[in-house]
Amino acid sequence: MTISKLRQQLVAGETTPAAILNNLAGEISARDGQTGAYLSYNLEAALAEAANADLSLPLGGIPIAIKDNINVLGQPCTCGSKFLENFISPYDATVIRKLRAAGAIPFGRMNQDEFAMGSSTENSALQITRNPHDPARIPGGSSGGSAAAVADFTAIASLGSDTGGSIRQPASHCGVVGLKPSYGRVSRYGLVAFASSLDQIGPLTQTVEDAALILQAIAGGDPLDSTCLDAPVPDYLSGLNDGVKGLKLGIPKEYFGEGIDPGVRKNVEAAIQALAAQGAEIVPISLPHTEHAVATYYVIAPAEASSNLSRFDGIRYGHRAANPSDILDLYQKSREQGFGPEVKRRIILGTYVLSSGYYDAYYTRAQKVRTLIRRDFETAFAQVDAILSPVAPSPARKIGGSSNDPLHEYLSDIFTLAANLAGIPGISIPCGTTDFDGGKNLPVGLQILAPHLGEAKLLRIAKAAEIKS
Amino acid sequence: MSQSHIDVRYVAKLARLELTDDEVATFQPQLEAILGHVEALSKLDVSGIDPTAHAGAVFGKMRDDVPHESLTQAAMLQNAPDQAQGQIRVPKVVTDA
Numbered sequence: 075m076t077i078s079k080l081r082q083q084l085v086a087g088e089t090t091p092a093a094i095l096n097n098l099a100g101e102i103s104a105r106d107g108q109t110g111a112y113l114s115y116n117l118e119a120a121l122a123e124a125a126n127a128d129l130s131l132p133l134g135g136i137p138i139a140i141k142d143n144i145n146v147l148g149q150p151c152t153c154g155s156k157f158l159e160n161f162i163s164p165y166d167a168t169v170i171r172k173l174r175a176a177g178a179i180p181f182g183r184m185n186q187d188e189f190a191m192g193s194s195t196e197n198s199a200l201q202i203t204r205n206p207h208d209p210a211r212i213p214g215g216s217s218g219g220s221a222a223a224v225a226d227f228t229a230i231a232s233l234g235s236d237t238g239g240s241i242r243q244p245a246s247h248c249g250v251v252g253l254k255p256s257y258g259r260v261s262r263y264g265l266v267a268f269a270s271s272l273d274q275i276g277p278l279t280q281t282v283e284d285a286a287l288i289l290q291a292i293a294g295g296d297p298l299d300s301t302c303l304d305a306p307v308p309d310y311l312s313g314l315n316d317g318v319k320g321l322k323l324g325i326p327k328e329y330f331g332e333g334i335d336p337g338v339r340k341n342v343e344a345a346i347q348a349l350a351a352q353g354a355e356i357v358p359i360s361l362p363h364t365e366h367a368v369a370t371y372y373v374i375a376p377a378e379a380s381s382n383l384s385r386f387d388g389i390r391y392g393h394r395a396a397n398p399s400d401i402l403d404l405y406q407k408s409r410e411q412g413f414g415p416e417v418k419r420r421i422i423l424g425t426y427v428l429s430s431g432y433y434d435a436y437y438t439r440a441q442k443v444r445t446l447i448r449r450d451f452e453t454a455f456a457q458v459d460a461i462l463s464p465v466a467p468s469p470a471r472k473i474g475g476s477s478n479d480p481l482h483e484y485l486s487d488i489f490t491l492a493a494n495l496a497g498i499p500g501i502s503i504p505c506g507t508t509d510f511d512g513g514k515n516l517p518v519g520l521q522i523l524a525p526h527l528g529e530a531k532l533l534r535i536a537k538a539a540e541i542k543s
Numbered sequence: 544m545s546q547s548h549i550d551v552r553y554v555a556k557l558a559r560l561e562l563t564d565d566e567v568a569t570f571q572p573q574l575e576a577i578l579g580h581v582e583a584l585s586k587l588d589v590s591g592i593d594p595t596a597h598a599g600a601v602f603g604k605m606r607d608d609v610p611h612e613s614l615t616q617a618a619m620l621q622n623a624p625d626q627a628q629g630q631i632r633v634p635k636v637v638t639d640a
Contacts, residue, residue, distance in 0.1 A: 164618035257598045271597045297606035301597065369581045380558060387559070390631055391622035401636050406561035418560060419570055423577060425558040426549055439584050441594030446587070448595055481576045497598025526598075 077136050077231055077284040084135045091124035091135035094230070095181060098137060101228045102182075110203045111213075111223035113142050114150055115182040123179045131177030133291055138173055139182040139232035141220050143190055144275065145264040146170050146180045153266050154188040154198035154216075157392045157412030167264020168299065169233060169275050169292045176291035184219030184232055188414045189383065190240055190268045192216050193483055196473065197416040204473070205248060208513045211470040214244030220278045221248040225517075231279040231288060235265055237272045238371055239465070239490025242502035245278050246465035246519025249504045251536070252278045253285045256526045257497030258303035260289075261296035269378035270301070272371075272494040282503060282536045286310040289529060308530050318538045319353030321531075324458035328364035329489055335468040337508025341518040342464045345505040345539055349462070352538055357458050361450040364492065366443050371491040372484055373427050373440035379417075380424025386412065419480060448496045455525040460535050463489050465502045465519035469510040489521060499529050501536050549574050 083089045099117050106112050120137060127135040140146060143153045145163035147170075152158045170180055187197035195203045195218025203218045205211040206226040213222040217234025221244035224232055234241040236254035245252025253276045260275045267273060277288035290311065295304035325346065330339065350356050388394040388408025395407030413421070427436035454461060467486055476483045493500040502519040510516050520539055524532035551570050555562045562570070616629060625632040 161622050164614055164621055300604045300606075366584060366587065369584050372577060373581055373584070384559070388624065389633055390619075392624070394624035398634055400638075401634050402559070404634055405559040406556075409559055410561040410563075413560070415566070415569070418555075418562070418566065419573060421558050421560060422549075422551060422554050422570060423574055426554045426574075426578075429554065429557060435585070436581065438594055439587075439589060440581075441596060442589035442592040443584055443587055444595040444598075445592050446589070448598060478573075480573050481580055484577070484580075495595075495598065 075230060076280045077133065077287050078281070080136060080230060081134070084129050091127040091179065092121055094135065095120050095124055095137055095179070098181070098228060105226055106228050108204060108209055109206055109222050109226045109228065110201050111184055111219040111226060111228060113152060113183045113185050113200055113219065116149060119148070120179050120181040127179065128177050132287060133173065134177030135179070136177070137179045137181035137230060138288070139184050139220060139223050139229035140170070140180050141186055141217050141232065141234045142183040143186060143235060143266040144169060144233060150183055151266065152183070152200060153190070154186045154200055155412065155414065155417070156199045157386050159200070159393070161391055165264065168261035168296045170264065172292045178291065182223070182229060184217070184223060186219055187216035188417050189266065189379070190216040190235055190237055191379070191416050191420055193239065193243055193487055194476070195219065195244070197414060199414045202473065205470050207249060207516055208470070210472050211513060211516070212247065212473055214247035214470060216240040217278065218244045221245050221250055221252065224248070224250045224278050224280060231277060231284050233275055234278050235273055235275050236494065237268050238375060238494050239487050241276045241278060242465050242490050242500055242519065242521060243487070245502040247470040247517060249507070249517030250278055250280060251282055251285050251504070252276065252502045253289060254493065254500045255289060255293065255529060256499045258301055259499070259527065259529065260292050261299040261302045263296055263298040267382040269375040270382060271378060272375060282533055282540050283311070283314060285501070286314055286533045305527060310530055310533055313530055313534055314537050316534050317352060318349050318535055320355070321460070321535065322355045322357050322458040323349060323535070324357050324359035324454055324461045326359050326361045326364065326454070326461060326463060328361050329463035333467050334464060335508070335510055337510055338464050338468060338518050341506040341508060342520055345520045346462055349535070349539055359454050359458060359461070361454060361492070363443065363446045363450050364488070367447055367492040367495060368485055368488055370440045370443045370447060371487070371495060372423070373436050374444065374495070376420040376424030377428050377437050378424070380421045380428065383417070383421055388412070416480070444495050447492055451496045451498060459524070459531060461523040463521045463523070465489060465521040469508060469513065469516035469518060471511065493523055498526050499524050499532050501532055503536050503540050505539070549578060
């Protein structure tokens, strides 16, 4: 059931917010034991909010599941980490305040890779999440719980966070819509920081219209996040059905090279043809620095993470090691015991590239290549309205398939992380299914990228692609 | 750049991370493989290119200097692993010389 349909039923008096919540709780009990998308949920708290829901608001009475790195007052916020296993949020993130102002009810804490580091949700220290389309497979990540619940119909919609593809890639693997807004479009106040120059919060939904509804509610300036833009928030819904006639859509040759699964290629190309049939002009383009995106990202993101995660020291909140010999021992043991392997790898990598003697060779150089990647997109968007590509080189792999080869896992982020480096918005929408590695009918995602703050056009193109594929 | 060599234990110490021998043995080749991939950046000509720290950065944005409610002492202490008399308690930091 979509937000827009439920809203019609709520306004018509055919259902109530409490009925929707109770129904979801039933679905969770029935299926989430296998899927494992929810880390926790508090039905009583949600029902109390539901009793006062203002149905006249745009999201009035609609429950939204929240990734477990976004703070909701009084609820857990584990970030999928043992370090924060017992943490209870003392405040609301701005997106939560805005969702509530639009009438929505935050309901459920969704599993994720630890501190959003990963593309499979296997790096959660707390539980496994399975892909509802094939329980032997990953849901993608890091917002794997947020995507799996929407695909499993145990959530109407959810919020995730995207630092290098962590909304779009799990959306693609689970066959749902996932939107990463432009850098600065949505406040990150109350999002546990991973890489501050890259992180954005966005919705995962059944439909493009639902993604537009949520973005409408959460976008806009925030005095509590100095990177959040005051630019006016346009009406994302009014032009949603305007179609793609006359729009120029760029196809970057670097995103269709070797290494793409044939089934992914076939589905994405069919989606492109469907947009062409609706009157879009398909334009071959080049993003020449694409091959350097992974290397650039895996310098910058770990560098920022190593700095951000220094706050987890065992002093003010989170895990504290027992019986430390001194304060240094307390820091080192608390972090050793509290963090999982992927988080440690990235902290070490980030600390290394920022360390004296290596800073310029790695970090400054990566920032310069980031400029080149950004310019690639500026050049492209002088020619085209948006860019189309696959979200991931292949459909969801099996659980446990990449655990000892982090570089291989990083390379699979190739199509999503450039958007974070450039600060532009991107969306993943379902574009059919394919068989892959013994799996049947696995979802494939089409990625659409637009210029900075171009969400309205992005959603309009996504809506057109959604109808025809 | 170096030949992708990284002293994992030393860097972990800089990051205030204690590692087991097994972790060092696991991370060493993994991190060297990642740094080996990153080496490709050194072949690009970036002379005259400005670094990008933030995509679409906002500079010097200030909010109005007006008092507003902030978190209470109780809220700030609710997650503290150890506390006493309204304060967070830590092991002795200053030692006798």
